[in-house]
Amino acid sequence: MPDCPPPSFDPLRLAVQQWNVGALAAQTLWTRGLGSEAVAASARQRWVRLAHHARTHSPFYRKRWRHLPAGALAPADVPVVTKDELMASFDDWCTDRAIAWRDVAAFLAARAHIGERFLGKYLVWTSSGTSGRPGVFVQDDAALAAYDAVVSVQLGGATLAGCDWTAAIGHGGRAALVAADCDHFASIVSWRRVARGKPWLAMTSFAVTLPVGAIVAGLNAYQPAFLAGYPTVLALLAAEQRAGRLAIRPAALWAGGEVLSPAARAAIEQAFGCPLVNEYGASECLTIGYGCPAGWLHVNADWVLLEPVDADGRATPPGELSHTVLVTNLANAVQPVIRYDLGDRVRVAPARCPCGDPLPAIQVEGRCDDVLALAARDGTLVRLVPLALATVVETQARLHRFQIVQRGADRVQLRLAAADRARAGAQAVAALRGYFARQGLANVRVTLARDEPQLDPRDGKLRQVVGRKGSDP
Ligand SMILES: [Zn+2]
Numbered sequence: 001m002p003d004c005p006p007p008s009f010d011p012l013r014l015a016v017q018q019w020n021v022g023a024l025a026a027q028t029l030w031t032r033g034l035g036s037e038a039v040a041a042s043a044r045q046r047w048v049r050l051a052h053h054a055r056t057h058s059p060f061y062r063k064r065w066r067h068l069p070a071g072a073l074a075p076a077d078v079p080v081v082t083k084d085e086l087m088a089s090f091d092d093w094c095t096d097r098a099i100a101w102r103d104v105a106a107f108l109a110a111r112a113h114i115g116e117r118f119l120g121k122y123l124v125w126t127s128s129g130t131s132g133r134p135g136v137f138v139q140d141d142a143a144l145a146a147y148d149a150v151v152s153v154q155l156g157g158a159t160l161a162g163c164d165w166t167a168a169i170g171h172g173g174r175a176a177l178v179a180a181d182c183d184h185f186a187s188i189v190s191w192r193r194v195a196r197g198k199p200w201l202a203m204t205s206f207a208v209t210l211p212v213g214a215i216v217a218g219l220n221a222y223q224p225a226f227l228a229g230y231p232t233v234l235a236l237l238a239a240e241q242r243a244g245r246l247a248i249r250p251a252a253l254w255a256g257g258e259v260l261s262p263a264a265r266a267a268i269e270q271a272f273g274c275p276l277v278n279e280y281g282a283s284e285c286l287t288i289g290y291g292c293p294a295g296w297l298h299v300n301a302d303w304v305l306l307e308p309v310d311a312d313g314r315a316t317p318p319g320e321l322s323h324t325v326l327v328t329n330l331a332n333a334v335q336p337v338i339r340y341d342l343g344d345r346v347r348v349a350p351a352r353c354p355c356g357d358p359l360p361a362i363q364v365e366g367r368c369d370d371v372l373a374l375a376a377r378d379g380t381l382v383r384l385v386p387l388a389l390a391t392v393v394e395t396q397a398r399l400h401r402f403q404i405v406q407r408g409a410d411r412v413q414l415r416l417a418a419a420d421r422a423r424a425g426a427q428a429v430a431a432l433r434g435y436f437a438r439q440g441l442a443n444v445r446v447t448l449a450r451d452e453p454q455l456d457p458r459d460g461k462l463r464q465v466v467g468r469k470g471s472d473p
Pocket residue numbers: 292293294295296298353354355356357361
């Protein structure tokens with residue numbers, strides 16, 4: 001139910017941050033107003049600073065780039081990095097020698113620390129990777145100010161021009177987030193950071209693993225003016241709103257973390273009668289781009305370098321779907337993410353977007369898991385969002401490579417790698433059974449499959465949650 005983190009309010013730090021965010025937002029707006037060449041020039045300046053900083057202060061990059069010529073480097077000169085490589089050299093990756101993996105791991109081990117500052121100055125969050133170990137990302141104040149500035153520019157943009165601000169004020173400007181809150185994930189960490197730093201704001205969050213009825217009851221009681229969540233969560237809540245069980249009148253919605261199709265976006269906006277801001281981001285780079293009314297995502301090209309590439313690392317031409325995308329986060333200096341293989345498949349628009357936004361437009365084929373519709377004992381269908389299912393397995397069984405497959409109206413199988421099956425299979429099955437029971441689905445049979453997680457033949461990616469055809473809402 002609604003949670004209110006104890007405020008840790010530091011007026012001086014807040015004043016400095018507010019000043020930085022305001023200045024950066026004004027600068028970002030100004031640069032973008034000058035057009036795409038000014039945006040590219042701004043990115044080049046930030047790239048030069050970041051590359052120099054990484055080479056000077058990160059032993060990892062110094063070593064990886066030792067064969068490169070001294071002096072200024074172009075992005076294409078430097079080698080691609082992966083999460084496994086960076087995590088294996090965590091201490092050397094960071095540019096502040098005071099950051100040690102041992103201390104970060106101890107900090108992350110306590111849930112009470114979610115949204116608090118590590119070493120009194122850094123924010124830390126962890127990603128829920130679909131393969132290998134999860135990534136852990138340390139953010140400095142400059143990066144947080146840049147993310148806030150970019151979001152405030154987006155909120156002032158065209159999408160929210162028609163927003164019903166009278167309704168928002170009438171609802172006390174209350175904001176609610178529905179997200180995975182049981183670990184240090186980026187969305188809940190960012191949310192709690194704002195809530196702790198600005199205790200006068202009315203903000204609350206609901207765990208995505210709660211039964212839908214409990215989330216609906218909580219939102220009905222809270223009546224948020226702003227509602228944020230994963231697209232599949234918002235789609236589920238839109239269905240509840242259409243059915244009349246949920247009755248809220250938000251002024252704006254925010255979605256991120258998963259791919260949002262234009263059809264799903266339209267259905268959600270129609271159900272709630274307000275605009276939806278769609279954000280494309282990742283734990284590695286919190287704000288990569290944002291959705292536009294024409295259905296494209298525009299890259300924050302002044303703060304992020306995004307390079308779609310083929311399987312051999314060559315640039316993918318506009319209009320074609322890439323094999324993966326390399327991301328460089330130009331905002332964060334404490335733990336540089338430079339030409340990082342993000343894994344998303346991206347298509348760059350071959351021409352300027354019809355919406356008129358000069359920033360490059362892309363489409364992303366990212367996480368694309370299914371919503372499961374399972375039958376309770378009395379035949380009622382209960383819909384479960386993939387994020388909730390994945391969170392249960394990841395946090396309770398500490399597994400990251402798995403696949404939940406619906407096999408029948410009330411049957412689910414869990415696919416694990418052979419080693420994981422022996423080590424944590426029983427624990428994962430018990431965690432899923434417990435979760436289903438809390439959703440009124442104690443009748444659902446959960447078994448361990450004999451086969452391992454299988455990649456989708458269409459794109460070679462691992463889907464964590466696979467439903468039966470036609471089971472999506
Ligand atoms: Zn556009």
